[in-house]
Amino acid sequence: MPSSVAPDVPRAEYPRPQMVRPDWLNLNGPWQFEIDAGDTGLERGLRERDLAGTITVPYAPESELSGIGNTDFMPAVWYRRTVTIPAEWAGRRTLLHFGAVDHDATVWVNGVEVVRHRGGFSPFTADLSGVARPGEEATIVVRARDSRHGPQARGKQSTRYHNYECLYTRTTGIWQTVWLEPVPDVHLRRPxxxxxxxxxxxxxxxxxxxxxxxxxxxxxxxxxxxxxxxxxxxxxxxxxxxxxxxxxxxxxxxxxxxxxxxxxxxxxxxxxxxxxxxxxxxxxGLRSVSIDGKRLLINGKPVFQRLVLDQGYYPDGLMTAPSDEALLRDIELSLAAGFNGARLHQKVFEERFLYHADRLGYLVWGEFGDWGSHAEGEHKHTASFVTQWLEVLERDVSHPSIIGWCPLNETGQVIHDHLTHLDDVTRGMFLATKLADPTRPVIDASGYSHRVPETDVYDSHNYEQEPEAFAEQLSGLSKDQPYVNDIEGRPISVPYRGQPYFVSEYGGIWWNPELAGTEQAADRSTSWGYGQRVRTEEEFHERFAGLTGVLLDDPDMFGYCYTQLTDVFQEENGIYRFDRSTKLDVSRVRAAQTREAAYERTASEG
CATH class of the missing domain: 2.60.40.10 (Immunoglobulins)
Incomplete structure (x- = not known):
């Protein structure tokens, strides 16, 4: 960490752990800030003047940690900060990096537009050559637009005023680290x-x-x-x-x-x-991923993947972890509950999370936050979905913890007698992923509609809550007739062709011990989960063990993903509470899933 990082700077750790240079300047901390409710700020001169308030970067204005805490819709927000570029950087180019800004960003430095970027999950950079030199002041102005309407890769961000079901408080503007870095005229790019x-x-x-x-x-x-x-x-x-x-x-x-x-x-x-x-x-890390029939192998060995769905939200920081230690803590909590990895769901996680996963040998499926593409009742993915996903792949391709990719989630096109827009997007993002990284398996779209016949992995989402019914629904995998999602009985996927198969969402058991036996227990507006709420913790453990046992006992199943690691706002189906405190006997959760899986037993016998 450079000596120029003050001890009180939030999220002071180096943000790009797989490409570290010794010289850099962290720009997190107080910035001028103003909400632009009419998105008229450019016309009203916000680019040229001081802004009305102050915000703590890198926390979004909806979050408590930002010092703003405004959870209403903000069509546009503005940031302003003046910094002095270190004089000792003379003779080098200065790069201005943004970890992530949601959603459409324009950046000016000393009145000159230096970069535009669309997409709230991927990083971007501006070269300040000719605009601000070492030893000079650089006034940085950022406008971030975040429309309520139209297709946008939002992930789990609610398009209603309130949170509801499995959709949460929005994130607008800067939500990852902003920093400066000097590089020589000819320099290395991301390896x-x-x-x-x-x-x-x-x-x-x-x-x-x-x-x-x-x-x-x-x-x-x-x-x-x-x-x-x-x-x-x-x-x-x-x-x-x-x-x-x-x-x-x-x-x-x-x-x-x-x-x-x-x-x-x-x-x-x-x-x-x-x-x-x-x-x-x-x-x-020296690690391989390969496919042998229905087996998905790591380093040539069948490893049963006991995954948990991780939403990556925090009560005080929303999509931004309050600290680097909080990122590490989430992995430790998952491991303590018996999981060996996670599906990073509907959000591109901060790269520091992947660094900790790399160090701990924690398995990760990388995913794009493509939810929010609906407009007029249909999926309306735009070109920026593919662009952003390619930026994510470029950032994360060298992390050994990532063992597979999933660009889309729960797409729901019905088979027609002609190609649809979403067919093109699904195949395009699958091919882009395979071209960017031929070393890992790719799921064309998790759950629901598999439209690419050569998808490397086939999966389903199944929230049946009764273990016996769950077992019956999943009983056909050995006959190459696995459970496949449909929409009102209509087929939405190409046929299964013997790929490795897992249930990538299940469980979601609805449990809030404080509401047990109260009238609020059935009120889904304040507490939400899947299926019938369990009445006691004992009933939770019985259901969890029963559902999980069905998957552990299937020799053709290479893994599962339980929904989910923590409660998130009103969605109360986590192993832990939203604040990461304990709400269950975690040792029983661990014991239910760390027994030997049939997939592992079959491998050892073979």
Whole structure:
């Protein structure tokens, strides 16, 4: 962490743990702020003047931690801050980074527009060259627009004034770290590190901003005992120099579920004399994902995936974790309850969460927050959905904890005699994912409508609450006739073709111990969950064990995902409360699901 980060700066940790440079300036903290209810701020001169209030970045204005706490709709909001670019950065370009701004952002620096970006889940950057130099002041102005209407990748953000069912308080504007970083004129861009377990090697692609005669890229891989292997390639004729590094036999250690061993990786751009022009520190895990019939294998072994649905919301920060420790704590709570991973649901999580998952060997399915695409009763995905998803893939592709991708969730097109708009979007996002990352399996759309015949994984969402009925519905998998979601009895998916299969949402058991036996127990406007609310904690454990046991006992099922890790506002089906305190005997939850699965037993017998 640089010395320029003051101790009272919120979320002061380095925000991009797989591409670390020593020099940077965290811009979190107080910014001028103003709500623009009519989205007329540009006409009224908000870009040129001081703003009326103050907000604490990186927390959204709807959150308590922002100091605003306004949960009404805000069509546009404005931010303003003046900073001095460190003089010691002279001779280098200054980059202005935004972790995420919801939803449409325009950024001006010293009155000059430097970047526009659409999408609330992916990062973007502005180069301040020619606008503000080291040693000078830079006045940064941000306008974020967040429409209530029309298609938009919102995830779980409510389009009504109130929260309801499984939709929550909105997030508008800046909600992840803002920071400055100096880079040389020719510099390294985001590296891509691909593990090769079969070859005991890593392939490192190091994209460059430009080439110069005599330049080279050197990559060094280290473990706690020191340098393991290093390699150098020319960087003067290729914008993406590639280095393959084979690990010596005695220094090979896999990244495993529950054992997140990571190698340190240093990437350096050198000039013709061998002097370092630019350097970044990264890390990598040696891990593979493969498919063998109905088996989804990690490092060539069948690992039963005991996943939990994680919404990533916090009472005081909403989509922004109040601290880096809170991100880590959520993983620890999940592991304590017996889960070995999570489906990161309808939100692209902060990259720091993935860093902790990498370190702990925590399995993750990466997902896009595509809910909110409905307009006039239909899915109306726009080109920005694909654009944002590609930005997410670029950011996260090197994280070993991610073992699969899911660009869409619960799409509901009915089979027609012609292609639909959503068919094109579904196939386009599937192909874009496979092109960006051919190393991981991809679910074309989780639950409901599978429209891509070659989808790597087939899944369903099933919230049946009675274990016997649940078992009957799921009994056909061994005959290649698994449970498939439909809409009012109408088929919405292409046929199952023997892919690895799991129930990627189940349970959602509705339980609030404080409401047990009260008249409020049946009031879904203040407390919401799936199916019939259990009456006692004992009934919860019996139902959880029964439903989970059906999935554990199916030898053709490679995993499951239970809904969900925590309560979120009115949705009270979490293993933990919204504030992360205990509401159940977690040891019983753990015991119900950590017994050997039939999938694991079959593998050991084979």
């Amino acid at each position: 891509r590190i691909t593990p090769d377990v079969a070859g005991s090697a890593f392939t490192v692609v190091a994209p460059l901003s430009a080439n110069r005669p005599g330049n080279s890229v050197r990559v060094t891989v280290s473990d706690p005992d020191g340098v393991v292997v290093a390699g150098t390639v020319r960087a003067d004729i290729d914008l993406s120099p590639t280095v393959r590094l084979e690990l010596p036999a005695g220094r090979v250690r896999l990244w495993e579920p529950g054992d997140g061993f990571l190698y340190d990786v240093k990437i350096e751009l050198l000039d013709a004399a061998g002097a370092v022009i630019d350097a970044v520190d990264s890390y990598a």
